[in-house]
Amino acid sequence: MSVEELVKAANIYPEMHDKDTARLVINKDKVIDTNVVTGLTVNTVEIKDGVDINIVLKENVTIEKPVHLCFGVTHREAIQKIIMNINIGQNSIVSIFAHCIFPNAVDVKHVMDGKIKVGRGAKYSYFERHIHSEEGGITVIPKARIILEDYAKFKTEFELIKGRVGSIDIDYETTCGNHSVMEMITRISGRGDDIVNVKEAGILVGEKAKGVLTSRIALRQNARAQVYNKLVAMGDYARGHVDCQEIIQGNAVASAIPIVEVRNPKAHITHEASIGSVDSKQLQTLMARRLSETEAVELIVAGLLK
Amino acid sequence: MGILEVKNLSLSINGSKILNGLSVSFQEGHIHAVVGPNGAGKTTLGYTIMGLEGYRDFTGDIIYKGKSIKNLSVYERARKNITLAWQEPARFEGLTVEDFIKSSAKNKSRETVTDVLEKVGMSPGEYINRAVDKGLSGGERKRIEFASILVMEPELVILDEPDSGIDVASLNNMFKAIKFLKSNGTTVILITHSLAVLKQAEDAFLLCHGDIIQSGSIDKVSVYFKGKCIPCDHKNLPE
Ligand SMILES: Nc1ncnc2c1ncn2[C@@H]1O[C@H](COP(=O)(O)OP(=O)(O)OP(=O)(O)O)[C@@H](O)[C@H]1O
Numbered sequence: 305m306s307v308e309e310l311v312k313a314a315n316i317y318p319e320m321h322d323k324d325t326a327r328l329v330i331n332k333d334k335v336i337d338t339n340v341v342t343g344l345t346v347n348t349v350e351i352k353d354g355v356d357i358n359i360v361l362k363e364n365v366t367i368e369k370p371v372h373l374c375f376g377v378t379h380r381e382a383i384q385k386i387i388m389n390i391n392i393g394q395n396s397i398v399s400i401f402a403h404c405i406f407p408n409a410v411d412v413k414h415v416m417d418g419k420i421k422v423g424r425g426a427k428y429s430y431f432e433r434h435i436h437s438e439e440g441g442i443t444v445i446p447k448a449r450i451i452l453e454d455y456a457k458f459k460t461e462f463e464l465i466k467g468r469v470g471s472i473d474i475d476y477e478t479t480c481g482n483h484s485v486m487e488m489i490t491r492i493s494g495r496g497d498d499i500v501n502v503k504e505a506g507i508l509v510g511e512k513a514k515g516v517l518t519s520r521i522a523l524r525q526n527a528r529a530q531v532y533n534k535l536v537a538m539g540d541y542a543r544g545h546v547d548c549q550e551i552i553q554g555n556a557v558a559s560a561i562p563i564v565e566v567r568n569p570k571a572h573i574t575h576e577a578s579i580g581s582v583d584s585k586q587l588q589t590l591m592a593r594r595l596s597e598t599e600a601v602e603l604i605v606a607g608l609l610k
Numbered sequence: 611m612g613i614l615e616v617k618n619l620s621l622s623i624n625g626s627k628i629l630n631g632l633s634v635s636f637q638e639g640h641i642h643a644v645v646g647p648n649g650a651g652k653t654t655l656g657y658t659i660m661g662l663e664g665y666r667d668f669t670g671d672i673i674y675k676g677k678s679i680k681n682l683s684v685y686e687r688a689r690k691n692i693t694l695a696w697q698e699p700a701r702f703e704g705l706t707v708e709d710f711i712k713s714s715a716k717n718k719s720r721e722t723v724t725d726v727l728e729k730v731g732m733s734p735g736e737y738i739n740r741a742v743d744k745g746l747s748g749g750e751r752k753r754i755e756f757a758s759i760l761v762m763e764p765e766l767v768i769l770d771e772p773d774s775g776i777d778v779a780s781l782n783n784m785f786k787a788i789k790f791l792k793s794n795g796t797t798v799i800l801i802t803h804s805l806a807v808l809k810q811a812e813d814a815f816l817l818c819h820g821d822i823i824q825s826g827s828i829d830k831v832s833v834y835f836k837g838k839c840i841p842c843d844h845k846n847l848p849e
């Protein structure tokens with residue numbers, strides 16, 4: 305598969321190829337395309353089975369167009385290790401669109417190890433979309449440790465709704481400074497014998513730090529999911545919310561383990577979780593509009609994952 | 611014979627009798643109102659006609675166009691062009707107003723959606739891409755629900771308290787849209803507590819303690835609204 309096909313599979317906007325759009329395209333362990341813009345430095349080192357990436361954004365820089373990262377494996381069998389260090393300078397603003405594409409995978413392992421620092425007052429958003437083969441022979445192990453300095457804003461969204469999951473084991477932890485804002489969102493659709501493990505944690509260390517963990521999981525057939533959401537509030541007036549929804553059909557099994565821990569009487573955390581079949585009122589509303597049960601469930605699940 | 615005949619309908623939930631041998635006949639193309647105190651069984655009657663989950667186990671019969679629909683599922687009844695708008699509509703995370711309305715529409719064009727939003731007095735530009743979730747107010751959600759009913763072009767519709775949470779200006783849109791349904795030959799059943807809604811109907815039924823205790827002209831039935839229900843032993847008589 306060519307870069308073009310890879311990019312097409314990811315439904316990446318044509319702007320990705322603009323001169324003023326920063327990008328980095330990797331196939332397995334080879335960097336196949338890069339472009340940088342003023343203020344942004346991207347250094348890559350090809351290592352055994354992967355690439356070590358260092359992204360630095362200077363202070364007080366706003367990158368207008370989203371940076372595109374494309375991590376693909378076009379092979380049927382392979383290991384891909386991405387080591388990623390991201391450092392966002394004070395008061396800078398950037399968003400990244402990452403696409404992880406494994407269209408032919410029969411036995412592919414993708415490991416991501418990220419260390420991210422978002423400087424004081426900086427805004428960083430990261431959207432990661434996975435597109436997998438229909439085989440399910442994929443193991444994805446994304447791990448990230450994120451540090452938000454005071455007044456930093458960070459949002460990360462993980463989406464895996466095209467193709468089979470295979471097996472995924474997400475492990476993200478964000479430590480939040482004073483007045484920082486953190487939002488971590490996960491949307492995954494599993495079927496067959498897919499296995500989904502999501503472990504997300506937010507440590508609200510700073511005063512007035514805010515954090516929200518959102519998980520949306522839909523499972524069919526024999527898929528299994530375990531969502532482990534943890535929020536710890538330590539700072540004065542820290543606020544947090546955990547929101548987990550899992551819809552299951554067939555023989556799927558879902559569990560949610562929310563851990564909310566408050567170590568400061570001035571802090572506050574809430575959590576809500578709903579696990580089970582499709583909401584009966586939603587289902588019956590659509591069925592009263594002539595949708596069959598299958599059509600109604602599909603529409604509800606599509607909404608949940610959007 | 612009416613388009614919809616409810617015959618000797620009795621339904622119990624958790625051992626308590628909610629509908630009590632109720633019989634009522636709705637006429638094709640008419641606007642009927644069903645009134646009655648809180649807890650009388652109005653919503654339950656609507657759910658039972660629609661065949662919602664938990665409201666299928668009853669004695670008596672429901673005849674639509676001469677045939678029993680008793681054993682049909684919600685979806686099968688909907689395919690017979692029967693539908694219902696909830697007293698409190700469901701919310702759908704991630705589903706846009708456009709997706710939601712289109713899912714019920716016979717004609718799934720964008721024009722259908724914009725047209726129907728205008729009919730319920732909502733600016734398409736402002737609402738079409740909004741999600742049908744917690745971000746919509748109760749009244750907005752009711753109007754979207756009503757829009758989804760209009761595009762469905764039903765033959766019989768049960769509107770459960772269509773005015774609840776609706777402001778005065780939007781209420782007039784709603785009334786116009788009810789007239790529009792009638793002009794298309796739709797039979798409308800309005801469940802209501804409001805005199806303004808009752809006045810939209812051509813006749814009314816008074817439901818009390820799971821049974822119809824009076825029916826006829828709006829004037830006759832609206833005696834209920836004058837402060838006193840027709841004497842009966844209902845435990846929740848309005849003051
Ligand atoms: N699923 C249920 N489980 C238990 N009780 C129920 C259920 N549904 C209805 N009821 C009871 O049946 C009675 C009739 O309820 P229903 O909602 O039909 O009344 P209503 O006439 O629509 O009242 P309102 O004017 O308040 O909307 C009430 O006493 C209610 O508590």
Ligand SMILES: [Mg+2]
Pocket residue numbers: 652653654697770
């Ligand atoms: Mg009611």
